[in-house]
Amino acid sequence: MANEDAGNPAQTHRGRGAASNLAGRFVSHVSSRESDGWQTEIEPLERLLTEAIEEKAKSIIATNRSPDLPFSQSINPYRGCEHGCIYCYxxxxxxxxxxxxxxxxxxxIFFKPNAxxxxxxxxxxxAYRCSPIALGSNTDPYQPLERDKQITRQLLEVMQRFNQPVTIVTKSxxxxxxxxxLEEMARDNLCQVAISVTTLSNDLKRKLEPRTAGPAARLRTLEALSAAGISTAVLAAPMIPALxxxxxxxxxxEAANAGATQAAYILLRLPHEVAPLFRQWLDAHYPERAAHVMSIVQQSxxxxxxxxxxxxxxxxxxxxxxxxxxxxxVAIRKLKLNLRRQELDCSRFSRPPLSGEQQALF
Structure with missing residues (x-):
């Protein structure tokens, strides 16, 4: 399949993270536009609109046995993410x-209306055996499209009826x-929420994660969740060398002051096409330190x-x-984070009767 933008010069789109439509690794051939020498000015980029694409999923729970992940099953209501984080794995x-x-x-963005x-x-x-479900392990379950589609909300309503424990990671x-x-589920120890905070700089946030909430808004969200009695964590990720x-x-x-009791971090990950996209982003926004950043990344x-x-x-x-x-x-010891890991309660899981089905007497 051809990718028309694959060979075009990288230009930044307002409100978008990537600088190009870099071809995927399965594309057999690409095409690109080449200058004929007559045009001396770069044409301004047209506004890139978001397209929502319906996907009728055949199954919804994904399982994994990765030893470095704290969950064995997950759900992603969306494919793709309008937040536009350039580093997204x-x-x-x-x-x-x-x-x-x-x-x-x-x-x-693909959305799954039957989720x-x-x-x-x-x-x-x-055959189902209850264990916590991670909601949005790949893309943010509360990205802008969720405001309209409410798929994450519908999933949570199902989980609440079944007393199915859930963990959530979001920037929104x-x-x-x-x-x-979530407050009701937390009373039964059925939910935990992690807020991802990449930077406290609004300027860096706008470049790294163009359509996400600002740092102060995320900390206020963390504070509101904690005040409601929900177990909260901060995910300082990714940590990007020299950035x-x-x-x-x-x-x-700041997260501990907002009520977080758990914390984690992740070093920048650049799998497959993320590496060249991130290099393009560095050249566009931080050309003076691009080589230094990538040098430390490769050393690590x-x-x-x-x-x-x-x-x-x-x-x-x-x-x-x-x-x-x-x-x-050193930091988490000083801030008294991660003192005790709270395990969600899977013993409450139960299957509510179907409509018209007689409830058990005992």
């Missing part, structure tokens, strides 16, 4: 849809729409842009990675 998945992991990933029905079917199966204030429901890694301690401190990834080994893909190796890990350990 989920970008390469759009290549499986014959689309670009670049601008397509953040402007052509709640599929979840109920899965939970009613006698939209989660506060569902605060009453935001100096903020690690400040992010953890065995001389390459990325290594996928379970033992080190989240934290990396080498001097920089070791120092970052040590800084994190």
């Amino acid at each position: 989920a970008r390469p998945a759009h290549a499986y849809m014959d689309m670009s992991p670049g601008l397509d990933f953040e402007s052509r 709640a029905a599929l979840l109920e079917q899965a939970l009613r199966k006698t 204030q939209l989660i506060l729409r569902d605060l009453p429901l 935001n890694d100096s903020e690690l301690e400040a992010i953890l401190k 990834r065995g001389g390459r842009d990325y290594q996928s080994d379970f033992s080190q893909r989240q934290s990396g190796t080498g001097v920089f990675a070791q120092l970052l890990r040590r800084r994190f350990e």
Whole structure:
């Protein structure tokens, strides 16, 4: 499949993270426009609108056995993410849809309208064994499209009826729409929420994560969730060498002040097409330090842009990675984070009777 933008010069689109529609790794050939020498000025980019694409999913719960992940099953209501975070490790998945992991990933979003029905079917199966479900492990379950589609909301309503425990990771204030429901689930120890805070700088946030809530808004969201009795965590991720890694301690401190009791961090991950997209982004926004950033990244990834080994893909190796890990350990000890990991209650799981079905007497 041809990708018309694959060879075009990278230009930044207002409100978008990627600088191009870089071809996916499964594309057999690409085409590009070449200058004939007559045009001396770059044409202004047209506004890139978001396209919502309906996807009728056949199943909804994904399982994994990855030893470095704290969950064994997850649900992603959406493919692609309008937040446009340039570093998103989920970008390469759009290549499986014959689309670009670049601008397509953040402007052509697939939504699953039958997600709640599929979840109920899965939970009613006698073979199902309850364990926490991670909601939005790849893309944000509260990205802008959720305001209209409400698929995440529908999934949570099903989980509440079944007493199915859930963990959520988001950057969005939209989660506060569902605060009453989450508060009820939290009373039964059925939900935990992690807020991702990448930077405390509004300027860097606008470049890294163009359509996300600002740092102050995320901290207020964290505070509101914590005040409602919901177990909360901060995810300081990704930590990018020579760009935001100096903020690690400040992010953890602000999150602890907002009520977070748990914390984690992830070193920048650049799988597949994310690496060239991130390099384009560096050249567009931070050309003076691009080489330095990538040099430290490669020092932390065995001389390459990325290594996928379970033992080190989240934290990396080498001097920089070791120092970052040590800084994190010192900070959480000082802030008294991660003192006790709260396990969600799976013993409450039950299948509510179907409509017209006689309830059990005992």
